[in-house]
Amino acid sequence: MGGYNIPKATIHRLTRYYRCLERFLLNGKSNVSSKEMANKLNIKPSQIRKDLSYFGEFGKRGVGYDVRELMLSIENILGMKKNxxxxxxxxxxxxxxxxxxxxxxxxxxxxxxxxxxxxxxxxxxxxxxxxxxxxxxxxxxxxxxxxxxxxxxxxxxxxxxxxxxxxxxxxxxxxxxxxxxxxxxxxxxxxxxxxxxxxxxxxxxxxxxx
Amino acid sequence: MGGYNIPKATIHRLTRYYRCLERFLLNGKSNVSSKEMANKLNIKPSQIRKDLSYFGEFGKRGVGYDVRELMLSIENILGMKKNxxxxxxxxxxxxxxxxxxxxxxxxxxxxxxxxxxxxxxxxxxxxxxxxxxxxxxxxxxxxxxxxxxxxxxxxxxxxxxxxxxxxxxxxxxxxxxxxxxxxxxxxxxxxxxxxxxxxxxxxxxxxxxx
DNA sequence: TAGATTGTTAATCGATTAACAATC
DNA sequence: TAGATTGTTAATCGATTAACAATC
CATH class of the missing domain: 3.40.50.720 (NAD(P)-binding Rossmann-like Domain)
Structure with a gap:
């Protein structure tokens, strides 16, 4: 029955995070922090970390997130690779x-x-x-x-x-x-x-x- | 500069209230309470009263709202009769x-x-x-x-x-x-x-x- | 007057943001 | 180790709902 009670706004933002990661990847960045993403998206870093925390742990403390890995995780969460x-x-x-x-x-x-x-x-x-x-x-x-x-x-x-x-x-x-x-x-x-x-x-x- | 800080959700609901009032009017009702509207719209009566309170007082205590008058008020609030x-x-x-x-x-x-x-x-x-x-x-x-x-x-x-x-x-x-x-x-x-x-x-x- | 229903204040709920211990 | 950044808990903010005095 699912139903973790995840805000719809979180789902909307996840798609924005994904697009943001695409751009970072294009620019050759392989690692990114919530702070860097937040700056691009004009939101707070803690918003990003909170949103992701509904679904698991995807980063490394002191390091940040692997761009490619985080993209794959979001693809999974949102079912983006399903037809x-x-x-x-x-x-x-x-x-x-x-x-x-x-x-x-x-x-x-x-x-x-x-x-x-x-x-x-x-x-x-x-x-x-x-x-x-x-x-x-x-x-x-x-x-x-x-x-x-x-x-x-x-x-x-x-x-x-x-x-x-x-x-x-x-x-x-x-x-x-x-x-x-x-x-x-x-x-x-x-x-x-x-x-x-x-x-x-x-x-x-x-x-x-x- | 306007800007009373009215939730967008309130504006969306006002259009729903208006449609609801249209139906009441069609059914020959000239007076309606927040409770009756709330039942139709599947929301709480206090939500309706709160939404309206951002813009003024439109009802009569103990009586309710005049359907036609409230419609006119909402038309005004939303600029519905402007081109x-x-x-x-x-x-x-x-x-x-x-x-x-x-x-x-x-x-x-x-x-x-x-x-x-x-x-x-x-x-x-x-x-x-x-x-x-x-x-x-x-x-x-x-x-x-x-x-x-x-x-x-x-x-x-x-x-x-x-x-x-x-x-x-x-x-x-x-x-x-x-x-x-x-x-x-x-x-x-x-x-x-x-x-x-x-x-x-x-x-x-x-x-x-x- | 007694009953009903408003407008508004207070309580609750949920989402965002800040703070910080955990840890790479 | 020292510095950085996570994941999460606590504080804040805003919107919804309940409660109730005002009043028709």
Whole structure:
């Protein structure tokens, strides 16, 4: 059941640590201290050490961290070298944008299914090996292709129903881009990205500064 | 200079309160208590009252909140009835998706400029009244059309430079969709949305649960 | 008036940061 | 050994939740 109670912020920072280590490695550095990393990232050294301590001991006292080793450790922690399969439900502009998002393939997220309920879209090819399928085939395809992550980019009113269907097909996690909050059982992981809320928050802050 | 030190989470929740009030109004309710709202939203009543208390007193003790009045107050707090103009820098898949994002127009965010440096895209019309412009015209257009929000959907390596250019043209806020963090002066507001981090966080959580 | 619910103060919880003993 | 830096404990900070006096 996992669940060490690790702050989400820690996970976000781990990806930043990794990118930082990549740069150090490129510059030919093989060892690095939490202080050096913290300076680059504009955070406190103890934050880095605390974050890492959730997962084990990766450094040498008095010496620091081996860049390559720490990268491997973070790769392990985050499951970065695993291959993840995902599908996109709703091939509108946003769905298409995610299908073509360059960072995902590099990060081993492989698109294995695309669904829509618009008959004019069904059957159209995507990338080399995919065809837009009817949402009727959602459950069957998730099971057959062992898809573990589902991306919801449909109009809000369909979000909960399609989320339920993915859950019933055995999906492990859902990324919900609709403005509607969906409910999933606790064993299914959920990330919500509400683009309009970022616009709203920004507008509020600008408003405050006037 | 504003800056009451209001948690970002409070702003996010205010938009949820507003949506909740919309539903109550539709159901013909004209008065509502923090308890009733909290039940719907699955949070604590004191959270709602605390959030509202940052901005003033909006209820009647022993009675609750007038639904319509509270909606108006939230509209004011968040600047929801103001018109906001924004531009998109980088008309790839993601930029196009945001250009066509349905919630934004409804929320009074008006697209006033679209830029790219790909010659094959420049000159193409978008919506009724826009044409994709060269990034050379970025500063001029931001000033002429009084654009206050800039959306960055370019490859990461161009992010900082284009951010700087928008800042120098007098932009008020930037929404950065690239995986690269940008630095802006404190008077410029910044929101960062890293889509790949959500995939990564989800993968981590799934990994943990195995 | 008695009951209900606010606005606000105090307590709790969780995350960040500082301090330091352990140790390379 | 002396200096450096870790891993971890304790202190601080900030946000959420509970409690309650004010008051409709």
């Amino acid at each position: 993840w399969s995902f599908c996109i439900v709703g091939i509108g502009n946003l769905g298409l944008a995610i299908a073509n998002y360059p960072g995902l393939t590099k990060a081993r997220f492989k698109l294995k299914g695309v669904f829509d309920n618009d008959k004019s879209k069904i059957g159209i090819g995507l990338h080399d090996d995919l065809v837009i399928q009817s949402v009727n085939e959602l459950e069957k395809t998730i099971k057959e292709r062992k898809i573990s992550i589902g991306v919801l980019t449909v109009p809000g009113k369909y979000a909960q129903k399609l989320s339920d269907r993915m859950v019933s097909a055995g999906i492990d996690g859902i990324i919900n881009f609709t403005p509607v909050r969906v409910i999933v059982p606790k064993q299914v992981m959920l990330e919500e990205i509400d683009i309009s809320i970022s616009f709203r928050t920004l507008a509020f802050q600008i408003n405050l500064n006037l | 906001w103009s924004f531009c998109i820098v980088g008309i790839g898949n993601l930029g196009l998706a945001i250009a066509n994002y349905p919630g934004l127009t409804k929320a009074r965010f008006k697209l006033k400029g679209v830029f790219d440096n790909d010659k094959s895209k420049i000159g193409i019309g978008l919506h009724d009244d826009l044409v994709i412009q060269s990034v050379n015209e970025l500063e001029k257009t931001i000033k002429e059309r009084k654009i206050s929000i800039g959306v960055l959907t370019v490859p990461g390596k161009y992010a900082q430079k284009l951010s700087d250019r928008m800042v120098s043209a007098g932009i008020d806020g930037i929404i950065n969709f690239t995986p690269v963090r940008v630095i802006v002066p404190k008077q410029v507001m910044l929101e960062e949305i890293d889509i790949s981090i959500s995939f990564r966080t989800l993968a981590f959580q799934i990994n943990l649960n195995l």
